[in-house]
Amino acid sequence: MAPLKILQFCAVDATADVLLRPLIESLKTEGHQVDIACAYGDRTDQLREEGWVIHTLPIDRKFHPKRNLQTIQELVTLLRREKYDAIHVHTPVAAALGRVAARIARTPHILYTAHGFYFHERMSRVAYELVFWLEKSLAALATDWLLLQSEEDYSLAKTRQFKRDDRLLHLGNGIDLNRFKPIAKTHNPEQLKFLFVGRLVREKGILDLLQAFTQLSKTHPGATLTIAGELMVNERDQETGKLVEAYLADNPNVHYAGFVKDTPTLFSDHDVFLLPSYREGLPRSILEAMASGLPVIATNIRGCREEVIDHETGYLVPVASPDALAEAMESFILHPERLETYGRRGREVVEERFDESIVLTRQLDLFAQISAREAG
Incomplete structure (x- = not known):
């Protein structure tokens, strides 16, 4: 050769x-x-x-x-x-x-x-x-x-x-299945920790997610949302990052982690992963979350629907629908047993296919x- x-x-x-x-x-x-x-x-x-x-x-x-x-x-x-x-x-x-x-x-x-x-x-x-x-x-x-x-x-x-x-x-x-692994943990349904990882741009659905979390917080004030990602200086969409910053200032239950290098620990520290994108290829972040044993809420678009099995490893919701996002998030609070069953099945899917x-x-x-x- x-x-x-x-x-x-x-x-x-x-x-x-x-x-x-x-x-x-x-x-x-x-x-x-x-x-x-x-x-x-x-x-x-x-x-x-x-x-x-x-x-x-x-x-x-x-x-x-x-x-x-x-x-x-x-x-x-x-x-x-x-x-x-x-x-x-x-x-x-x-x-x-x-x-x-x-x-x-x-x-x-x-x-x-x-x-x-x-x-x-x-x-x-x-x-x-x-x-x-x-x-x-x-x-x-x-x-x-x-x-x-x-x-x-x-x-x-x-x-x-x-x-x-x-x-x-x-x-x-x-993804590297040895790097991302599920760990045993106890979930508190009324204090669930939701996680978003991605670029802070509109097409990632971040503004829809913040609107959904605002709705969720009215009935479940103990829930938290972590946003991990960055807005690169050469990104086309700079306005969305500013809107996210303004939202963070008024919402103590939403935490901004910035760029996180130790993503396995980040996933292990949370209960549910969200990616409400408008357009994707075949997102690695979903695979990393599933490999870590997290159920996933994602939009029903190309790529996401190849990874997430609706009502089996998580939920697929319509694009640009904060109401549907909030309903899916609340489902895990009302039915906490799904956190384990969906998370376990997600790990199996990644091992089989990704x-x-x-x-x-x-x-x-x-x-x-x-x-x-x-x-x-």
Whole structure:
């Protein structure tokens, strides 16, 4: 097997650190050289101190012609200079720009992991069709291998013939089952501890959750809500973070934990996990919560409904429905026995379907296949 020179390309350094770290380290162990290209961020210097090679580029997280063109130009220069064998792109906008640049630079192998197609069921029909056309065009013209985390995305890409079947891979998602484990604990129904982990942006449903918790608190004042996450400076939505800050000032039962590195302990310290997003791929936070033995309340959207089994590992509620969220939260207060039964079943589901080692093996096998092609 010939060692490959691989570039992992994503919008922000947090993606490389949190989501891609297992893959990056595994590829290095296999003997490949793995560099990262992303926008400069809070973690860049730390990752460089660990020995990671990180190339920083200006990357806008939304479509902006002038800035997007600059990203493409700088990435083309990097790809031509470093002569990478393969580029592996992530996150919607960065993935689009990265694939265009890689095709211009004639990088031999272009891989795209769709953590969740950008088009989704809540878009207007016109917007959906436009983004769908763009995704399918990029898949056909500037993608050699299309890896799908969501089973729904994989089925759609296969049915609508985004690529030949042998160039499509249902990757799935997974977590380290040894890191996230359930622990024995006693639940106080009237003092349940609810937890949200995610970016402080509107599309994560955080404002709906705060409204739901306000309703819940009127009849169950002992309940608490912890919000763990951060608002990055390059985030498109800055207004929601300000609204959350204002809410926190007036609600002592809502605690802001900020970015939490020790997430296993965070999950162990709470009773119920919530993710009321408007759009997801295949969220790791739900898997981490389920592996930790927590029941989950999530919205009935792509990704979430592939992980949460309604009335078995938690509840699926409509998008943008604080009333439904409040009702689901109250259900665990009124029926505390479900905390254990739903939590236990959630752990079983993760063990059966979402083991990180399986997902890593699929990716390593694909890179081994590419390496064999390079070796001739």
